[in-house]
Amino acid sequence: MTILVTTPNGSVGRYVTEALRDRDDVRFLVRSAAGAEALGAVRGEVVRGDAADPDTVRRAVAGVRRLYLAHPFAADQAAVETGLALAALDAGAHRVVKLGARPFTRPGMVPDPVTGAHDTITARLRDAGVPELTVLRPDRFLQNFLPSAAALAAGTLADPGGADAARGHVDTRDIAEVAVAELLADRPVGGDLDVSGPEALAPGDLAERFAAALGREVRFVDVPLDAAWRAGLAGRGVPAWHVEGLYGLYANYRREGVAGLGDGVQRVLGRVPRSAAEFAADLLAPAVGVPRTP
Template sequence: MTVLVATPLGAVGRYVTEALRDRSDVRFLVRSAASAGALDGSVRGEVFRGDAANAADVRRAVVGVDRLFLAHPFAEGQIAAETALGVAAVEAGARRIVKLGARRFGGDLVPDAVTGNHDVIADRLRAAGVEELTVLQPDRFLQNFLPSAPALARGTLADPAGPGARGYVDVRDIAEVAVAELLADRPTGGEIEISGPAALTLAELAASFATALGTPVRYVDVPLDDAWRAGLAERGVAPRIVDGLHDLYANYRREGVAGLGDGVQRVLGRAPRTAGDFAAELLRPTASGTA
């Protein structure tokens, strides 16, 4: 068995990599020399440098691969890159793909590009004839708040998702489900919704962070206006990506209270980590380091 991990230093991939670092039957696909250098010496398996957008690199990357962890950041070329890698793996003999997707919105909301891209890719993988396909569908990542640790330590949680409630999920849980599906003799398979144990408003999430940080944290709603767009543009975010993020956050605001997923319990046999667990174990050390 050979497992190929795409985006091994991504938001979820880095935890998948950590779990598989001591296995010799894992190949880690990286694009840049910097990423290759970050993994060299820290993993037992093969570090393969190649570009998922390059057909020749993809064909070489999937040789002998039996199982694939497929992930890619939201970007203009996401659908093409994930589809090409997944289809090439199937054509090379891979029988199992664990794809990182996103939780669908309830009701009659029109899918945004951030979440809708995943459905397009999954449909193409099914059409390619993959034998065993698992699509992970997590809610919002708690780890996305780590870059805001300095602001949180100063007492502010600013976010544009609005007043609804979501099952904010610790990325470590997503990775553990992914690894379990990759390595299982008989994976759960299908679509697996993953969330935290409770639907929290951003005000409740701020309170959870405040408890861990030992300081008051106030939630501040960020309007999805021109100032918000300009802030992303100043950080170099491409207009089409800004549009996709705008539609994603608009759907968060429209949906209100999101349903919870049972994927962690179903696959791992335990309850998911809480926002408090995340805050105490990861956010507090990060905030302390920036103080």
């Protein structure tokens, strides 16, 4: 059995890699020498190249039987992920564990480019008849707040997702553990697995969890989805299509309000998900120099 891991340095992929780096039957696809260096020492094979390049894909999928399929949000995401999966199927793969996104369930929601890309890819995989398909559908990643650790330590959680948008914020370590379990299982659970944290938290609630771990006040600031927000992203070099994708996603968070919780962690791992408080104590506090409480 050979397992191919794509995007092994991503928010979820880095933890998938950590769980599988000592196995000799795992292959990791990285884009560059810098990606290989970030990967660190692994026992299995490392393939370098662009996931959109047919020659790279052929080398990556040769002999693969199971595939962890992930790709950053990009203009060509649907084409790249679908191409990888179909090439893997042609090479003999029979199991795909795809990293997707939690769907919006409120009536009247407008499709957004981020979740829409995942819907397109999943539909193509089903049409292709993947024998064993698991689609991980996580809510908002807690790890996405780590780049704002300095601002949080200074007392501000600024977020454009809406003050009343209570989400099942999920620790990406849990997503990775579910992915690895599905990759390695003799009989995977399969199907759509909604993955979330144990409670739906509005941004103000999340700020309170972070404040407790950091030992200081953290105040939520609602960032409006306006021209200034767009200009700020553009000024940091974010392409216009990416800004529009994020706008659609955050607008849907605001429209949906309170999201339901997923049971994927319990179904696959038999335990409750990690909480926002655990994430903050384990990862956020150390990121700003606050020692973890024993």
